[in-house]
Amino acid sequence: MSHLPIAHQNIPKQGLIGVGLRHAHFHDALNETSLIDFVEVHAENFFARGSLANELLNQVMQKYPVSLHSTSMGLGSAAGINTRYLQKLMTLTNDINPVLISDHACFTWSQWNNHNVHAGDLLPLEFSEAGLRVLAENTDRVQQQLGRPVLIENLSSYLEAGPSEMSETEFLSELVNRTQCGLLVDLNNILVNARNRHMEDPVCFARQWINDIPAQSVGEFHLAGYTPAGQGEMIIDDHSQPVSEECWSLFEYALSVCGPVPSLIEWDNNLPDWQTLVHQAENARKIMHRIALSDSVSTAEVFHQQEETTSDAA
Amino acid sequence: MPHNHSLALRQQFLIDSIFSFGSVDLKTESAQQGLKIYQNNLLMTANRALTISYPVLNQLIGYEAMIALSRMLLQYAPPSEGDWGEWGKAMADLLAQTPLAREYPYLPDIARLEWLVWQSSRNMAPAPDTESLALLAEYHPDQILIELAQSLSVMQSLWPVQAIWQSHHSADQEGVNEAMLKRALAQQKTDHSYMLISLNHYKVSIRPVYANEYHWIQSIRQGVSLGELLDLYPGFDFATWLPVALHNGWISRLTAREQPCFPNEN
Structure with a gap:
């Protein structure tokens, strides 16, 4: 497999805080x-180049860096990625030069009744060598065509797609290893999956999940909330609530664990007013500052201890 | 899931399980529940896409019928582009095969008009290349082709679809103008009416046109040259139409085919 000219170390690592921008908030x-x-x-x-939405996006770009999150690329599709789709994505990428590009570890393209079909949803992958090979080949193709790394997001899924030969974190870690892509870690998705799979301690499971991926590959966090599920029902990752x-x-x-990577509030349904969304982002920033401060205190403590040890030795 | 198939077949199996909307023999209760979530997600997303591209149809037939149509359309012409905005063109054909169309025969044409409006709103409407008008002096009309804006389209109907559409896009009130709608529906079947759909400053407009203008534009779309157009439609006033078409952004530019030909040299 060929490798990218740009390594994932070049993914912006500053502590940027962002929000998902939906039409109602333009x-x-x-x-x-x-x-x-x-x-x-x-x-x-924004694939329809002449639409009013594209004009608004041009105005938004004057004010904010834009991250491009695609939802239909289907990088894990054994049928491959539709060339027309990829061409549109490349055109848009060239038009707006996004600060980040991301999509999901899922499949979308397939065949149905002898016709090519797009699933219109993020369908789960089996964590197998076959699944990994397809995902890595497609990711590599996209990165080569775009000339830049993409961030791959972990999925919330509602059923097992097939035989699992490895854990999700092993699967994603190996994807990073093979393609030099980055990871977009959706924290809410880890929690939703843990709850839907009746993990005894979802938070503990999620922390272990974070521990198990290569920290330096994480290029972004997504944060979101969900509508609580009824008794015996699965949680649906609907992004309809505060984080x-x-x-x-x-x-x-x-x-x-991973440091201050770009972090984003996702809210797609039951949209709040803009100020509420911004307030959520401000909360994320406060947490990031607090962690950065405590990290620098820890670093200072370590440095101080080292100095004391050195002077004691002297 | 059948684990003995290749990855592609396993993915097809899941797609088939979702798009068939039926119950599938899965191993566990939780897998059944998961499948239902994917089926419901698909239906709701499809419905949301169609209510955006077919807002008038949606208001005319109501939520329940639109959900039913969304499901039928997913199976009749499933999405294939990865962009929900590109999906739904087959709505008019599908509608024509349903009992709804027997009761309300104008619905397929409403859908046809709405699809053209939707596509027009998504296309670019660049300023016409007026420098290309110089070709009129340099080439014989038989060699000149008119390139129409992508956002321009025309349609014909036996039903008062423009009036029905306009009752839902009345400038003086939000929602449906019931009086306008009532008047439109009372018109029943008419002689053929012709419409031109175009985009100007991100706003789509529909204007009635005469049959000759409809056929003129259809012929341009088919690649008929200016000279052949003038022969086909001798009564059409090209000199008056051209500046109007340029002003409204219906024309992108003129192009010439083959080598220059100077009429005075023949």
Whole structure:
């Protein structure tokens, strides 16, 4: 497999804080002052180059760096990625030069009744060598064509896709190893999966999940909330609520492990007003500052202890 | 899941399980529940896409019927582009095969019009290349082709679809203008009416046109040269139409085929 000219170390690592920008918030995002470092848009919403949405995106780009999050690339599709789709993504990428590009570890393209079909959803991958090979080949192809690394996001899934030969974290770690892609770690997805699989301690499971991936490959965090499920029902990752307390807590832990990578509030359904969304982002920033401060205190303590040890020895 | 198939077949199996909307013999209760979530996600996303591209149809037939149509359309013409905005073109054909169309025969044409409006809104409408007009002096009309804007389209109907559409896009009130809708529906079947759909400053407009303008534009779309157009439609006033078409952004540019030909030298 060929390798990227740009290694994942070049993915921006500053502690940027962003929000997912949806159409209902365009006006406020353009007209109100807010301390947002970047916004993330869904790529497919801007494939129609002449639309009013694209004109608005041009205005947004004057104010914020834009991260491009695609939802349809289907990098794990055994059928490959539709060339027309990829061409549109490349055109959009060239038009807006996004600060980050990401998609999901899922499949979308396949065949149905002898026709090519797009699933219209993020369908789960089997964590097998066959699944990994397809995901790595497609990711490599996309990165080569875009000329830059992409971040691959862990999925919330509602059923097992097939035979699992490894854990999700082993699967994603090996993907990073083979393609030099980065990881977009969706903290909410880890928690949703843990709860839907009835893990005894979802937060403990999620922390272990974070421990098990290569920290230096993490290029972004997603934070979100979900509608609580009824008795005996699965949680649906609907991004319809404020970030849950569990997710804030996991964010704090993840920052302490992976450092201050770009972090984004996702809210797609039951949209709040812009200020509420911005307030969530401000909370993320506070946590990031606190962790950075405690890290620098820890570093200072270590440095101080080392100095004392050195002078004692002297 | 059948583990003895290749990865591609396993992925096809899941797609088939979702798009068939039926129950599939999966191993566990939780897998059944998971499958239902994917089926429901697909249906809701499809429905949301269609209510955006077919807002008038959605208001005319209501939520339940639109959900049913969304499901039927997913199976009749499943998405294949990865962009929900590109999906749904087959709605008019599908509608024509349903009992809804027997009761409300104008619905397929409403869908046809809405799809053209939707596509127009998504296309670029660049300023016409007026320098290309110089070709009119340099080439014989038989060699000149008119390139229409991608956002321009025309359609014909036996039903008052433009009036029905406009009752849902009345400038003086939000929502449906019931009086306009009532008047439109009372018109029943008409003689053929012709419409031109175009985009100007991100706003789609529909205007009635005469049959000759409809056919003129259809012929341009088919690649008929200016000279052949003038022969086909001798009564059409090209000199008056051209500046109007340029002003409204219906034309992208003129192009010439083959070598220059100077009429005075023949």
